[in-house]
Amino acid sequence: MKGLKALAVALLLLAFWQAGAYSGLLDPMIFPSPSDVAESLAKDLAVGDLPVQIMFSMELIGKGLLISGMLAIITGYACIKMDGFRKIVETVVTLIHPLPGVALLPLVILWVGTGKAAIIIIIVHGAFWPLMQNVLSGIGSIPYIYFKVGDNYGLSTREQIFHISIPASAPFIIAGFKIAWARAWRALISAEMIFGAAGLAGGIGWAIYKSRVFMDIAGIVAGLLLIMLIGIIVEKFVFGFIEKRTVEKWGMTR
């Protein structure tokens, strides 16, 4: 029902947009019509290099989130084991979390140059801190009784982590990944625009930036739409699917 309403609103906006273009209120050199954008998007997807760029972006963000996730699990594990370490991590998260990834660019470029590694570092910076913050809240929220039951059944430390800590803090971990994804997605597009392509592929951000050079304004807007669409698809469908299969099924939604 909610999805249908959102779809109706989106279609209505699209209709206004198209009507504005038809009536001549929107100059196609300033803002293209939806049909031009759709045409450009279809063409870039079918015969252009957009699929390559999408894959490039998704690969980087996938790797970045994977690294962030693993780092968060290892750090979270150390935090459970050592309370002193946890306090340090909490402070570091608070300090570094607000720092925009783009501000780190000069430093990152000096460290590793402008390749994929630099973009991944920016992504990990965007994703890791909010994820870590949620993992810490998640650890704090686990009812002590679960560990007691685990002790009673002789669970090893590794089993306590994978069979108790992670599922018990799943609502926090998933919420953390959602924020991490959104931050990483923004960081990725910015970094791609700044770094440009190494060879053929430079990601969706680079594709948009390149369109500017060719005055391909429909291509630019098409790229923006694509960024929105992928963002929505991942948030609603990927995370929606994960939530339905886990925390919603377990009655753990907060």
Next chain:
Amino acid sequence: MGYDQMNTALQAIDITKKYYKDGHAKFILRDFSMGVEKGEIISILGASGCGKTTALNVIGGFEKVDSGKVLLGGKKIKAPSFSMIMVFQDSHQLFPWLDLHNNIAMPVKRRYKNRPGDFYEKKISDMLVQVGLEGYGNYFPHELSGGMRQRGAIARALASDPELLLMDEPFANVDAITRDSLQDLLLEIWKEKGLTVVFVTHDIEEALYISDRILIMGKESGKVKRIAKNKWKGLRKTKENYFDEKEGIKNEIML
């Protein structure tokens, strides 16, 4: 009645546990001793704050002591194990991310390794039948009522065949009608399987209904007042002197 080794399941000997507040030692448990005979249900009865839950935690190996020891079959208890499984008061003790079947499977598969699949399936379904939850194996805990979750917790605890069942006010959080039926369930399983149970409660009627013996704790001393044989097991408020007994115990645990 003395305890011969053959019949004694567990012994707690001179347990002392204290903490310091403003430079003064406060005793949670002081010279706490008790024996548990095989096949009996013994209640630890006391007011809240008397140390009864701590006593149970010590027996189960969950908490350390300042002095004294707990012997299970003559062996000193140092950590929790499958020998003694605890059922808690909290009706959220089942893991919410596992359905009832898998909640029960977890300890069973850990205690009995490398058995054929039928072995586990039979054990789990037998337990579900025993606690009256047949057909609820694929339900997640949040889909069950509080009383059903406690039945599930009992099933999970018994499925790995502990020598002792430790119960920490397991029926305190359910309504009176459900509580009665859970007490009946416990007695039923006890009769059928010959369980040995240490049962912590603050509810005198509950202690009188389920126990073979009742250990009465004082309110603040951390000491055992007395351990008494109970003649009211399985009976509910039937005769007049039941109330005298209840009032008498009430006075004792409030001192």
